[in-house]
Amino acid sequence: MKHLEFKGKYAKALIEGRKRLTIRKWTNLKEGDEVLVHSGGKIIGKAKIKAIKKRHVSEITDEEARLDGFRNAEELMEEMKKMGYDGEVYVIHFDFEPLQAVNPHKLYYGDADLEEIARRSLEHLELDERDRLVLETFLSYGSIRKAARKLGGARKRGEIRKVLRKCYNELVKRGLI
Known part of the structure; x- marks a missing residue:
């Protein structure tokens, strides 16, 4: 399943x-x-993507800004400038269903330590070649975020997590964790 991540400050607006x-x-x-849907390090709900439009930031309307939790387009533009948004963006409409907050680590890795998953996977x-490189890089840098930067940027975090989840499931299946 895909994920949509938000800063913790948006959790209340999502839930409400x-x-x-x-x-x-x-x-x-x-x-x-x-x-x-993740916010503040927890999975707080599920969303169904209703529509996605690609367009220039200057075309965003007051109505869209309100749906994004802002008073108007001007206030939203100020926030987007802080985040370095200019040019074309994706405007994503969704329906949100709150869930009782779940720690994503427990959901995907139980009580296992990520470094232990990587070490045992490399050993057993x-x-x-790519999965091995991902795990070795993760162990070398000690964090998913730092390893992702080394592997090509923040978007590589998903690849690292996918490899760790796949390895965790295989280690559990073999009784090695």
Whole structure:
């Protein structure tokens, strides 16, 4: 399942239904996708993507700004400037359903330590070259964020998590963790 992440300061607006739109520089989402919504380090709900429009930031309307939790387009523009948004963006409309907050680590890795998953995987599993590089880089830098930067940027965090989840599941299946 895909994920949609928000800063912790937006959790309340999401849960209360005041935030039903987000603007992103990049997205892999498509209309109709169902996603897990993260905020403040927890999974707080699910969302269904209703529509995605690509356009210039100057075309964002007051109505869209309100759906994004802001008073008007001007206030939203100020926030986007702080985040370095200019040019074309993706305007993503979604329906949100709150869930009882879930720690994503527990959901995907149980009580296992990520570094232990990486070490045991390198030792016990047959890995392709890319998965091995991802795990070695993660162990070398000690954090998903730092390893992602080394592997090509923040978007690589998803790749690292995917490899760790795949390895965790295989280690559990083999009784190695």
